Amino acid sequence: MASIAVIVDWAIRIYTLIVLAQVVVSYFLAPYHPVRRALDRLVEPVLSPIRRVMPRTGMIDFSPLVLVVGLQLLGTLVVNLLR
Numbered sequence: 001m002a003s004i005a006v007i008v009d010w011a012i013r014i015y016t017l018i019v020l021a022q023v024v025v026s027y028f029l030a031p032y033h034p035v036r037r038a039l040d041r042l043v044e045p046v047l048s049p050i051r052r053v054m055p056r057t058g059m060i061d062f063s064p065l066v067l068v069v070g071l072q073l074l075g076t077l078v079v080n081l082l083r
Helices: 002-028 034-053 063-082
Strands: none
Touching: 002 034, 002 063, 034 063
């Protein structure tokens, strides 16, 4: 079970990095850039439900922050249960 915990831990870390990369890239690259489109395809299906639930805050989108915190909590819970 420890090996499954390590795999889950790494998967959550990698997805967290993808989310953070998408946030940074969204400030610098145009929406039609291939790198940004690829990152959006990976992250947007998870961010959309969060955006529907969260209230509007103007120009700042806090949904990636909520996703990263949720991923970290989920990762900690799952890894501790598997170990």
